[in-house]
Amino acid sequence: MSPDMTVIEPLLGGAPARRCCSSGTLKAWLPILSWLPRYNLKWLQMDVLAGVTVGLTTVPQALAYAEVAGLPVQYGLYSAFMGGFIYTVLGTSKDVTLGPTAIMSLLCYSVVGGEPCRAVLLTLLCGLIQATMALLRLGFLLDFISYPVIKGFTCAAAVTIGFGQVKNILGIHGVPQQFFLEVYYTFYRIPEARVGDVVLGLLCLAVLIMLTFMKMSLTSEDAPACQRVARNIVWGVATMRNALVVTAASLVAFSWEAYGHHVFTITGQTAKGLPPFRPPPTSDITPNGTVVSFREIVEGFGGGLAVIPFMGLLESIAIAKAFASQNDYRINANQELLAIGVTNIMGSFVSAYPVTGSFGRTAVNSQTGVCSQAGGIITSVIVLLSLAFLMPAFFYIPKASLAAVIICAVAPMVDFRVVVKMWRIHKLDLLPFFVTFLMSFWQVQYGIMGGVAMSGVLLLYNMARPRIKVSERGVLVMELDSSLSFPATEYLSHRLHTQALQVSPPRSVVLDCHHVSHIDYTVISELRDLLRQFKLREVNLIFSRVQPSVLKVLQAADLEGFRHSDSVEAALQMELFNDSSDGRFLILDRQKVAITLTFCKLFGFISLL
Numbered sequence: 001m002s003p004d005m006t007v008i009e010p011l012l013g014g015a016p017a018r019r020c021c022s023s024g025t026l027k028a029w030l031p032i033l034s035w036l037p038r039y040n041l042k043w044l045q046m047d048v049l050a051g052v053t054v055g056l057t058t059v060p061q062a063l064a065y066a067e068v069a070g071l072p073v074q075y076g077l078y079s080a081f082m083g084g085f086i087y088t089v090l091g092t093s094k095d096v097t098l099g100p101t102a103i104m105s106l107l108c109y110s111v112v113g114g115e116p117c118r119a120v121l122l123t124l125l126c127g128l129i130q131a132t133m134a135l136l137r138l139g140f141l142l143d144f145i146s147y148p149v150i151k152g153f154t155c156a157a158a159v160t161i162g163f164g165q166v167k168n169i170l171g172i173h174g175v176p177q178q179f180f181l182e183v184y185y186t187f188y189r190i191p192e193a194r195v196g197d198v199v200l201g202l203l204c205l206a207v208l209i210m211l212t213f214m215k216m217s218l219t220s221e222d223a224p225a226c227q228r229v230a231r232n233i234v235w236g237v238a239t240m241r242n243a244l245v246v247t248a249a250s251l252v253a254f255s256w257e258a259y260g261h262h263v264f265t266i267t268g269q270t271a272k273g274l275p276p277f278r279p280p281p282t283s284d285i286t287p288n289g290t291v292v293s294f295r296e297i298v299e300g301f302g303g304g305l306a307v308i309p310f311m312g313l314l315e316s317i318a319i320a321k322a323f324a325s326q327n328d329y330r331i332n333a334n335q336e337l338l339a340i341g342v343t344n345i346m347g348s349f350v351s352a353y354p355v356t357g358s359f360g361r362t363a364v365n366s367q368t369g370v371c372s373q374a375g376g377i378i379t380s381v382i383v384l385l386s387l388a389f390l391m392p393a394f395f396y397i398p399k400a401s402l403a404a405v406i407i408c409a410v411a412p413m414v415d416f417r418v419v420v421k422m423w424r425i426h427k428l429d430l431l432p433f434f435v436t437f438l439m440s441f442w443q444v445q446y447g448i449m450g451g452v453a454m455s456g457v458l459l460l461y462n463m464a465r466p467r468i469k470v471s472e473r474g475v476l477v478m479e480l481d482s483s484l485s486f487p488a489t490e491y492l493s494h495r496l497h498t499q500a501l502q503v504s505p506p507r508s509v510v511l512d513c514h515h516v517s518h519i520d521y522t523v524i525s526e527l528r529d530l531l532r533q534f535k536l537r538e539v540n541l542i543f544s545r546v547q548p549s550v551l552k553v554l555q556a557a558d559l560e561g562f563r564h565s566d567s568v569e570a571a572l573q574m575e576l577f578n579d580s581s582d583g584r585f586l587i588l589d590r591q592k593v594a595i596t597l598t599f600c601k602l603f604g605f606i607s608l609l
Helices: 023-029 032-038 041-068 074-078 082-090 102-112 116-135 139-144 147-164 166-170 179-188 195-217 225-239 241-258 294-301 304-326 333-350 359-367 375-396 399-413 417-425 427-440 444-464 486-501 521-536 548-557 568-577 590-608
Strands: 468-472 476-480 509-512 541-544 563-565
Touching: 023 032, 023 333, 032 082, 041 074, 041 102, 041 225, 041 241, 041 359, 041 375, 041 399, 074 375, 082 333, 082 375, 102 116, 102 147, 102 304, 102 399, 102 444, 116 139, 116 294, 116 304, 116 333, 139 304, 139 333, 139 444, 147 166, 147 179, 147 304, 147 399, 147 427, 147 444, 166 179, 166 195, 166 399, 195 225, 195 241, 195 399, 225 241, 241 375, 241 399, 294 304, 304 333, 304 359, 304 444, 417 427, 427 444, 444 486, 468 486, 476 486, 486 521, 509 568, 521 541, 521 548, 541 568, 563 568
Parallel strands: 476 509, 509 541, 541 563
Antiparallel strands: 468 476
């Protein structure tokens, strides 16, 4: 079997009920039971290769993302290893890697302000929310975050994160974190820039960009053996570019520091060894000794406690679905929620901050040929080895090199081509995009909530103002293009009154309900009043092409004067005859109408003779 087909398809909603301890149920909750029996030596070789490659990418990125979160760099590594172990057991995508990301780091900073204890507690609460959503099958709630909101947020986050690293490239200090103040003071303090940081930062940026373009230019066409070897070497170097650049920059910084020249702004002292395994703190102590209770901390999280779990789930599931489609397998969204939730819960016991799926590292994992989720274990082992043995070396990592890594990581997220596409396809989608984009510069969570609110307003507007196509065919024919819910009641009534009942003389209407699949009690009540109004004015309201489910509801309502037909043409013929002797139901099909018309014409011809 192809490695790409190694991911199982867990139990989906609506499947037949099974016993709680059956084999199928266990495989649904523990996907590892499906692919582990098929594991072989070839898969192990590919998983080790992919795990090592991703691990060498993860370590420098984790250190850099901790800077974005405003936390000591070791917290990035604390957050990078638990996901590999948990996702191997619970995950349904062979490609996804869980860990710190730029967006989650920014969200974490916006909520906890760089306080480690609060970041760890936030991780626990996020994990509990995500796991609860998985157990209650609430993954559908993510569908209410529209694509324009996601793109607006990611573009704003990329700009915020990228510009936030300019101060580290320049080596300047004392710059506020609020975006607009950050922009002002970064330019204001440019004269204070340190030459060493600027030169090293720009050099790291140039090397990273060059290696990125070299990797993008590689082709997969058949070539002689020597060219294939050269291509693999270039691919390997370009893939591990972050680790190579950070290592080289650290050696340069160490060389200058060894001779007593403090040319670069370096990371400095970091905690050594593995983090202790302990419950996350439920209180905090401010620098002046004040104890902050659990309740006060949670209240301080505010809306971020809802935004961060949702964005974490959304980012990870979107990545999993993209690579599942690319590599021809399926994932289970609710099982992905559970995997992320359990990862965050367990991560809080090792001082991690909230994590999610990483697109960049997942892409590296897939391109390296990973065969199963076990590749994540190798990545986690590399992170643990780094924590155990390399922490003293991280003292010399220049902040300018980490800033270069972050800028290159978030640059592809700034994609304003989507604005042109939305303008061309559906202009109203630009509203939630720009609301999210602009408000995110004020507060990230407010940007997301504002975008979701705007999307909700547009959704409700479309429900309240369904499109009604009006045509003239002797009588007015009104075609509804969507279901009828209570927000649309007043609008439908207004259109019928202004175009049929309030004109002189009043006109009959055929209401084409072919696209109406749902109707509620409020609409029924309004239709009862409309039928009465039409009857008072001695004109007709005829329903045509009514869906069986809707017809059942209308008939159960026992509407006086309700008439319907199986087609618009039949409804027009009904109006032509104006046969309303039965005030409840009159059902004519096309054949009966045609026969009746034929007899009428024949009778008229005989009368003339």
